[in-house]
Amino acid sequence: MRDTPRPEGTLGDIGPRPPQLRPGRALAHTTGASGSGSPHRSDSRPPQTPRGARPSDPDGRLGTTPPVPGRPTSLFLFLGLPALLFALITWQVEADGPLVRVDERASRALIRPDGVSEFLADLGNVQVAVPVLAAVLLHVARRARLTGTDRWWLPATAAAVLMALVPALVVPLKELTDRPGTSAVPPGTGYYPSGHTATAAVAYGAATLLLLPWLRSAYARRELVIACVVVNAAVGLGLIRRGYHWPLDVVASWCLGAVLLVSLWLFLSRSSRRTSAGTPSRRTGPS
Template sequence: MPSRPSRPTRAVLGLLPPALLFALITWQVAADGPLLRPDERLSRALVHPDRASELLADLGGIQVAVPVLVLVAGYAAWRGRAAGGARWWVPSLAALAVMVLVPLIVVPLKIWTDRPGTPAVPPATGYYPSGHTATAAVAYGAAALVLLPWLRTASARRLTLATSALLVLAVSFGLVRRGYHWPLDVVASWCLCAVLLGALWLLLERERRARERLRTAAGRPCQTGAPRPSTRTTRTSDPSASRPYRGARKPQDTP
């Protein structure tokens, strides 16, 4: 009977679908494939520039999303250090590192694909993938991941994850509604960030298990290797060995 894949292995395999979908969309954009035709039709049906959509899109800007992540990462690091946890700085540093990866991945793709924008924006290129969507997804998603261990109740954790997801969806809707991006630009950024956040989650889970092992090891008694003294009574053939010592016996007078 084949062995069942471990949880980390299943998680890594779970990153393959968004990675493959991202590769497919990127190929279609670079090759001007047939998938772009329905994308353009959907954009024309959804575009309706207004102030509300512009404000929603701005939530994905670097000036808004990145400071949120920095504040949450600082708070998580402070809590970890105050709790005396080992490697307390790893979750916050990892979240910030994933944020740094976003422009390093997105900017070269924008230059390479050279996709033009929608009719709602001035003529230009470099709209694929959506940088605002990627910034929002990683900033708000990573902030939620590093904050979860410090939330006491399950309802608070669910609320944090739901708020993060709603912020990303709001930014995505605003970008498409305002005409800043084609729908596929946004979907591709979702796929890319699913891989990045999935990798971050795997790292945080590994750190959490390592801390639990350290706490478990610290709670065990120290094994010195010295033999424990025996409490069993050893029987001997000499009956006097088990008698208490009563002092020297007085000699008896002989008649």
């Protein structure tokens, strides 16, 4: 009886050969297999490697694979950087450093007293800025209470406390630095930092932070932020052109206001997260 050669790959072939992929088998561990997405796993999960394809934390919290632009970087830019700049300016003013010489030359070139500069500077008066903030506080607190928001009083109270901190911080700094004014004001000291600039920055800035969550349109939110920046820039320009303050007085107060407003924003954000994680609110959104 003649032996006929059998084809390779049959059950009777037990010779030592590399394993062969059969066309009828599911290729669960091959790249691009259905339900795989990974050359190392048969499920949809990423490989368990130190640098696997894990999505980065959007907040950039510690523990994500660097570099991730997140919360520590944002805190430094919006909180740490203004604080460092404020400390640098205060040191230069107190020590009568070279930055003060540049500031004085810039002030002499920028002083142009007129009615427009007077009007812009007046926007930083307590009699103007604080009533604007008070009206926003009442409006936001009323809307939050009517919509059943938990701790509806907290944002308005926090903003009011922040506004009260402005003179508590500015007045001691004025006495500490004892800086004289420009040639456009009567002789005297205590012009650093600018109280008008700090008042405007915190009053209009806090009002903006409180109103933003109640605006549904992204366009409206953007326009409100732009208006806040423009108003504060106009106040600083008016104070400098009128000669009420040196440019460094205004810049330092902007830095101080930025630190206070970022602190308020962090506090409100944390309070909002705690409220949403606790008892569900009856609030359904602004009308």
